[in-house]
Amino acid sequence: MEKQDLKVIVQIPCLNEAKTLPITLKDIPRKIENVSKVEVLVIDDGSTDRTSEVAKEHGVEHIVRFRGRKGLARAFEAGVEAALSLGADILVNTDGDNQYRGEDIKKLVKPIIDGEADIVVGSRDIDHIRHFSVFKKILQKMGSWVVRRVSGTNIPDASTGFRAYSRKALLEINIVSEFSYTLETIIEAGKKNLAISNVSVRTNPPLRKSRLYKSIFQYITKSANTILRIYTMYEALYVFMMIGLVVFFCGTVLFLRYLYFYIFNLNPTGHIQSLILGAVLSLIGLQVMVFGLVADLVSSNRKLIEKILIKIKRKS
Numbered sequence: 356m357e358k359q360d361l362k363v364i365v366q367i368p369c370l371n372e373a374k375t376l377p378i379t380l381k382d383i384p385r386k387i388e389n390v391s392k393v394e395v396l397v398i399d400d401g402s403t404d405r406t407s408e409v410a411k412e413h414g415v416e417h418i419v420r421f422r423g424r425k426g427l428a429r430a431f432e433a434g435v436e437a438a439l440s441l442g443a444d445i446l447v448n449t450d451g452d453n454q455y456r457g458e459d460i461k462k463l464v465k466p467i468i469d470g471e472a473d474i475v476v477g478s479r480d481i482d483h484i485r486h487f488s489v490f491k492k493i494l495q496k497m498g499s500w501v502v503r504r505v506s507g508t509n510i511p512d513a514s515t516g517f518r519a520y521s522r523k524a525l526l527e528i529n530i531v532s533e534f535s536y537t538l539e540t541i542i543e544a545g546k547k548n549l550a551i552s553n554v555s556v557r558t559n560p561p562l563r564k565s566r567l568y569k570s571i572f573q574y575i576t577k578s579a580n581t582i583l584r585i586y587t588m589y590e591a592l593y594v595f596m597m598i599g600l601v602v603f604f605c606g607t608v609l610f611l612r613y614l615y616f617y618i619f620n621l622n623p624t625g626h627i628q629s630l631i632l633g634a635v636l637s638l639i640g641l642q643v644m645v646f647g648l649v650a651d652l653v654s655s656n657r658k659l660i661e662k663i664l665i666k667i668k669r670k671s
């Protein structure tokens with residue numbers, strides 16, 4: 356990346372953050388080495404408090420306001436669109452509850468400025484976050500491990516939103532999930548071979564409870580759902596082939612069982628159920644494998660559409 360005149364947009368998705376936004380804004384550095392402009396973009400997701408007004412009063416340059424609540428993934432997507440049309444070279448995403456230290460934004464953008472990364476994830480020191488319960492720490496680590504496995508990346512903290520994206524990354528990533536865009540973007544970056552790296556960042560003590568998750572149970576089910584769906588989106592053939600093969604294998608075993616009784620004449624008519632179930636499972640297994648082929652054909656369409664999207668986004 357050309358190391359001068361860079362424009363950094365710091366985006367803050369907000370749902371009713373009027374109270375904590377001023378603290379977050381105060382902490383955002385306005386001067387960063389090799390960067391000529393740092394501007395702030397607030398995406399107000401239909402807040403019912405004074406979030407947008409507070410943003411304006413505190414000198415936020417750009418505000419995108421939704422009339423009703425659309426959720427964090429759509430807010431992030433709107434932010435990416437706005438940042439691209441504002442000519443951002445780097446987009447930084449941070450939370451409106453002052454969870455992260457603004458000062459660390461400098462660390463996040465550096466690998467992108469140095470041309471070493473397209474996405475930089477701020478990794479929290481999960482072990483030492485006091486307000487995380489032991490259970491939450493274990494869950495966070497397990498979740499990040501699964502995301503590393505399915506994405507083929509080595510990101511230690513998959514669920515944090517504190518990240519920086521290069522313009523190239525902004526052009527290439529598309530968010531389809533309704534819920535956890537954070538997990539989706541890592542899997543996507545891995546599958547699209549974007550250079551993704553991480554730097555360690557600090558966190559501030561919480562000012563309020565998480566708004567994203569009502570309970571740990573909801574967090575687990577929604578995250579698992581996102582990981583499964585996004586992974587299948589990129590590896591449809593593999594996923595369907597595996598499911599199909601398992602079902603086909605079960606069918607074959609039952610069929611062979613019947614064959615064994617038949618060949619050795621051990622009352623084969625008493626095992627006709629094995630034959631029927633075996634045949635049914637084998638057929639279902641084969642059918643699931645064919646679904647995989649169809650899904651693979653559909654995914655080539657997605658790839659073509661994504662190429663067109665990059666061209667359109669470049670012009671907007």
Ligand SMILES: Nc1nc2c(ncn2[C@@H]2O[C@H](COP(=O)(O)OP(=O)(O)O)[C@@H](O)[C@H]2O)c(=O)[nH]1
Binds near residue numbers: 370425450454566
């Ligand atoms: N647009 C949008 N932003 C949200 C929503 N829920 C939370 N946020 C924002 O996402 C960021 C992280 O939310 P937070 O409740 O702190 O979740 P945490 O990551 O679990 O601490 C904050 O800036 C919130 O304002 C939502 O429904 N829509």
Ligand SMILES: [Mg+2]
Binds near residue numbers: 450452454564565
């Ligand atoms: Mg928070």
